[in-house]
Amino acid sequence: xxxxxxxxxxxxxxxxxxxxxxxxxxxxxxxxxxxxxxxxxxxxxxxxxxxxxxxxxxxxxxxxxxxxxxxxxxxxxxxxxxxxxxxxxxxxxxxxxxxxxxxxxxxxxxxxxxxxxxxxxxxxxxxxxxxxxxxxxxxxxxxxxxxxxxxxxxxxxxxxxxxxxxxxxxxxxxxxxxxxxxxxxxxxxxxxxxxxxxxxxxxxxxxxxxxxxxxxxxxxxxxxxxxxxxxxxxxxxxxxxxxxxxxxxxxxxxxxxxxxxxxxxxxxxxxxxxxxxxxxxxxxxxxxxxxxxxxxxxxxxxxxxxxxxxxxx
Numbered sequence: 001x002x003x004x005x006x007x008x009x010x011x012x013x014x015x016x017x018x019x020x021x022x023x024x025x026x027x028x029x030x031x032x033x034x035x036x037x038x039x040x041x042x043x044x045x046x047x048x049x050x051x052x053x054x055x056x057x058x059x060x061x062x063x064x065x066x067x068x069x070x071x072x073x074x075x076x077x078x079x080x081x082x083x084x085x086x087x088x089x090x091x092x093x094x095x096x097x098x099x100x101x102x103x104x105x106x107x108x109x110x111x112x113x114x115x116x117x118x119x120x121x122x123x124x125x126x127x128x129x130x131x132x133x134x135x136x137x138x139x140x141x142x143x144x145x146x147x148x149x150x151x152x153x154x155x156x157x158x159x160x161x162x163x164x165x166x167x168x169x170x171x172x173x174x175x176x177x178x179x180x181x182x183x184x185x186x187x188x189x190x191x192x193x194x195x196x197x198x199x200x201x202x203x204x205x206x207x208x209x210x211x212x213x214x215x216x217x218x219x220x221x222x223x224x225x226x227x228x229x230x231x232x233x234x235x236x237x238x239x240x241x242x243x244x245x246x247x248x249x250x251x252x253x254x255x256x257x258x259x260x261x262x263x264x265x266x267x268x269x270x271x272x273x274x275x276x277x278x279x280x281x282x283x284x285x286x287x288x289x290x291x292x293x294x295x296x297x298x299x300x301x302x303x304x305x306x307x308x309x310x311x312x313x
Contacts, residue, residue, distance in 0.1 A: 014127045016192055019303055020140040020159040026182070027175035028146040031165045031201030031233060034240065035295070036143040037064035041249040042296040044095035048138040053085070053130070054100030055155060056145040062099065065091050066247020072101025079107060079125045084132035092249075100143075108150060122154030123189070130158060139300075149182065156186030161196040161306055163299065168203055168214040176221050192313075194306040195226035199295060202235040227302070231294040238281035239288055251289040257282050 023036040033056070040052040054061040062069045067088055074086040075098060088097045111121040134140060142159060144152040156162060162183055166172050176198065187193045198218045203211050211232055218228045243253050260280040266272075 014123050014157055014189070015131050016160055016190055017127075017130055017134050017140060017158055018160055018307075019138065020130070020134070020142060021161045021163055021196065021299065021303070022142045022144055022152070022155050022159045023163050023165060024144040024152045024156070024179060024182075025164050025166065025172070025175050026146060026149075026152075026178040027172055030167045030172050030175075031199075032146070033061055033064060033143055035163070035165050035199060035201060035233065035292075036141050037061060038249050038251070038292040039296045039299060040095060040139070040141045041065075041092060042251060042292050043139050043300075044092050045251065046296070047094065049094050049136055050139045050141070051087070051096045051098065051133075051137045052141045052143065053098040054143050055104065055151050056100050056143055057102045057105045057148065058145065059099065059101035061097070061143060063244040063247065064249065065095075065097060067091050067097060067099065070099040070101045072099070072103035075100060076103040076107055078129050079122075080110060082125065082128050085129045087133060096137075104151070105148065108148075118150035119153045119157070120189070122150055123157035126154055127158050152179075153182050153186050156183060156193060157190045159190075159193060160310075161194050161303060163196045164198040165201045166198050166214070166218060167201055168207075168210050173214075173217050173221065176218065180222065192310050194309065195222065196299060196302045196306065197226045197229050198222060199229045200232040203232050204235055229295060229298045229302075231291055231298055233291050233295065234288055236282065236285065236288055238283075239285045242280045242282050242285075250285055250292055253280075253282070254285050254289045256280060257285050 023032050025032060036052060040050050044050040057072060059069060059072055078085050085098045088099060091097050107122065108118050111118045142155050144155055164176055164179055166176050183195055200211060200214050203214065215228050239250060239253065243250060246253065248256065257280050261283055264279060
């Protein structure tokens with residue numbers, strides 16, 4: 001369900017986009033892009049028509065998905081002119097991408113020069129440009145930057161839900177509280193926006209105590225506003241490096257890792273040297289792939305709950 005509303009002090013109508021989910025937190029290095037890309041990839045692999053939008057001026061999503069890096073000029077131009085967002089079709093079956101890049105930061109100066117508050121104006125531009133292409137998609141995921149708060153808050157003014165990735169450290173947990181404040185500011189303009197939940201990222205598979213303490217602190221910070229998802233995404237640096245070097249998502253990397261392990265074993269058995277520059281670092285990513293599958297299912301279940309909540313309000 002989508003709704004239209006006017007931002008305070010402005011005339012443009014802003015349309016909330018159904019099943020548009022922002023992945024956001026006021027901190028870098030907490031798994032935001034990894035979660036965004038892998039959840040989008042899992043949804044697409046399950047048959048859902050999915051769009052993922054890179055609103056981060058760093059534009060690093062190309063590493064996860066394997067498309068050519070862009071500078072953000074096409075996205076900047078589309079937003080500035082009110083044109084449909086630029087889409088790279090079929091980076092995977094059922095998965096399309098709107099690429100970001102550094103040029104997006106220049107939009108803030110233009111909005112200031114027009115005498116517009118960046119957050120409200122950006123929300124208006126994003127609503128128009130995304131609304132023009134949103135209809136075919138079952139799920140839209142928006143990856144936002146750790147800085148540039150006007151981008152994150154503007155995206156939240158258009159979205160239907162927020163997912164907060166969080167690592168188990170004090171800095172990240174403080175950032176969760178700051179992100180919750182952004183959520184509340186955006187909800188002033190977009191009352192149907194909901195907090196879908198928080199996902200614990202980068203916790204070792206055997207770190208039950210850390211996981212329990214992190215869950216308790218997240219629950220305390222968020223209160224009853226949203227759940228902490230049961231699925232947690234484990235820390236696996238080798239998988240992250242392999243994934244981005246090859247432009248493969250974790251569930252795609254899994255069979256490649258299995259084959260790499262077999263080749264290493266065969267080479268060792270035959271007394272042959274292994275080509276280290278071609279070999280993968282990870283030895284097993286099957287459980288990590290299953291975690292992303294489980295997280296995707298939890299997010300979809302939560303979106304259904306949110307739609308029911310909004311329709312009953």
